[in-house]
Amino acid sequence: MSIFRQILPFGFLVFLCMGATCERTVDLDIDEPPPRLVVNSSFTLGEVVKVSVAKSQSILDNSLPEYLADANVTLYKGDKFIEKLTLYVDPAPRIAPYYTTQSFTPEAATTYTIRVEALGFETIEAHSFIPEPVSLSTLQVSNFNEQEGSGPFYMRYSYQIDLNFEDPIEEDNYYHLNIFQEILSVTIVGADTLIDGRYLKRIDLMQDNPKVISDAMIGGLLLKNNPSEEGFRFQVDLEIVPDFEALGQIYVELRTVSEEYYLYYSTFSRQQNQSDGPFNDPIVIFNNVENGHGYFAGYNFTQDSVSLSF
Structure with missing residues (x-):
């Protein structure tokens, strides 16, 4: 299991400390795996696709998320290339930078693929679609x-x-x-x-x-x-x-949301709403990003x- 955490709002991995009858210091010699890309994107009908890209961090790292401004983010409809997304930096400091399509808006019942490449990271991909609406x-x-x-x-x-x-x-x-x-x-x-x-x-x-x-x-x-x-x-x-x-x-x-949307939001919510206690089963947040972390999920409304x- 990776000891890296995903960038908010992707949640935190559960770190469980177990006590012993005698106190002693234990040094754990664990090689940290290299950081991975973290993708965050919910997309819907009639709106441009927005994707935030960040670098995963150790669960012990409490610093602010490191968002990447030099990633290559591309969108596909099936195997057909659609568009290279453009970086947008919002003047409001509390809004994280993200990559966005310029004019393309997705359709319902169509599978889309997002691909992200960045120097020093494995290339990642994720797939999802927009379901038909329910009234x-x-x-x-x-x-x-x-x-x-x-x-x-x-x-x-x-x-x-x-x-x-x-x-x-x-x-x-x-x-x-x-x-x-x-x-x-x-x-x-x-x-x-x-x-x-x-x-x-x-x-x-x-x-x-x-x-x-x-x-x-x-x-x-x-x-x-x-x-x-x-x-x-x-x-x-x-x-x-x-x-x-x-x-x-x-x-x-x-x-009306995709299964990826439901699984990510529901596992994140169950983890956040879980009461503290040493006997609770750990909840792993859903991830549909190949070679990375986060989620790419469509919804209709x-x-x-x-x-x-x-």
């Missing part, structure tokens, strides 16, 4: 309630969301469910309320179903097939300051929205 069959909001919030200027709002979708039964399907509440920035001028802006607040989704995995990377729920014939019910509670904010629509995004009934 919501039910989406409704009920039991809206408002009451005083935790502070003098706050109001607390609660409501119930019920939703469901028709899962094709011919084969296993994988999903990532996300729900957002639109928050409007408002200015009250006399009897008028002016909307100055908006943002989407992610709703924390809680489920007791053991077949449902809470995603620890970006939020939402990870599903294999539809584990609930009756659908899903979520209770939402949130606070806003009505003098400056108002509730807009509720947006639901149902991602459908969106729907519903207004709150006050």
